[in-house]
Amino acid sequence: MTSRDTIMALSSGAPPSGVAVIRLSGPQAREALSFMAGEVPPPRTLALRSIGAGTRLDQGLVAFFPRPASFTGEDCVELHVHGSPAGVKAILRQLSEFGLRLAQPGEFTRRAFENGKLDLVSVEGLGDLLSAETESQRQQALARYDGRFTAMIDNWRDELLDLRAELEARLDFSDEGDVEESLPGAFQDQLAGLVNSLTTALLSLSSGRIVREGIRVAIAGAPNAGKSSLINALSQSDVAIVSPEAGTTRDVREVPLDIAGQLYLLLDLAGLRDADSLAEAEGVRRARRAIADADIVLWLVAPDVESTEPEPFASNVIVVHTKSDLAHPVGATSVSSVTGEGIGELIALLQQRGSTLTGAEPSVISHERDRQALTEALDAVVSAGKRIEQWELAAEDLRLASASLERLIGRLDPERVLDRLFSSFCIGK
């Protein structure tokens, strides 16, 4: 496979559908278009054409996007045809006879990256955008795809270059005796500013990550405290098993919920109790770990069930009194999964707690790669600050910091991430 091949794919959803979009990219794209649809319309203009070489297979809209101003940076073509399974198949067959091959998953985007149209963090933003399910995920992914993170990284890289230039000038001219011995205060200030800015970015990682991955809400308490019933009531569907027999929820199940545009993952945990069997003990162990890792813990207390453990005290724990239809506790958060009482209030409470975790605007810094690169860059800049009078070593630290950022945008060693990243894309993207 070389990028000289011209590739094709159905880029819209699977037929049958109202419209199907077939996308082509590569040196033969223009010729393939005139083979299939006759006269090539002016660039970036939709034109109605009869589609099919020799025989008319369909009628649709076609567009030509000449390189380099196209998504991939190569000549691109779009055929908007009827979303018929047989029609799409026939068109792809003719294109294949013409010499085009089917694209691999993510191959269009990979070409865009290789041709410098997108950097790696934007590619990740696009991947996130395609899989975004909630409003906050969409906003976060779009901001990353649009280059908001790239602009931050470019700023840091510019600052690192300035600082290195200052040090390297001293190294070059140190023999000539006409440079000042110590570095100007402005240099120190700029270095401190950079440390601040990278630290702030790293701090926003946890909020960025929970927007992307979801706020983990552990639903915990004694067996039969009403955990599964509460999850059902919260999600208004029969997603969790409800059973009168104690100890039925053994594994950690995740129930996704969209509350006001933010993804929450309700973790339906095994009831905490002294386990009778190995399987139960494993369930309890996993439940404890999930509680420790959760962003919010709903600790359920029921009037008809004896709590085997004391309520945990932590700022992320909300004690919820369940089965309020049986007995009504005073002045506490209480719910009934049977009557629905208190469920709306609990959702509002989750939304309020969630918004303090995510902040007002979703952070674009949200991937494990971001954490690694920013931590490396920060460590290197801090190290440069510590040995600032050893110009050569400090310059090397700053070079390492730049290299971490260049790896993040894919300017350095992109191979390590490319295959993994693009294999998660769909065909036609």
Ligand SMILES: Nc1nc2c(ncn2[C@@H]2O[C@H](COP(=O)(O)OP(=O)(O)OP(=O)(O)O)[C@@H](O)[C@H]2O)c(=O)[nH]1
């Ligand atoms: N009256 C009343 N009964 C409830 C309520 N919520 C749950 N129950 C009952 O309490 C029992 C246990 O409920 P579950 O939701 O299975 O409890 P759990 O905590 O998930 O239990 P395990 O998975 O065994 O740990 C069932 O018989 C439910 O019908 C409620 O709000 N009111």
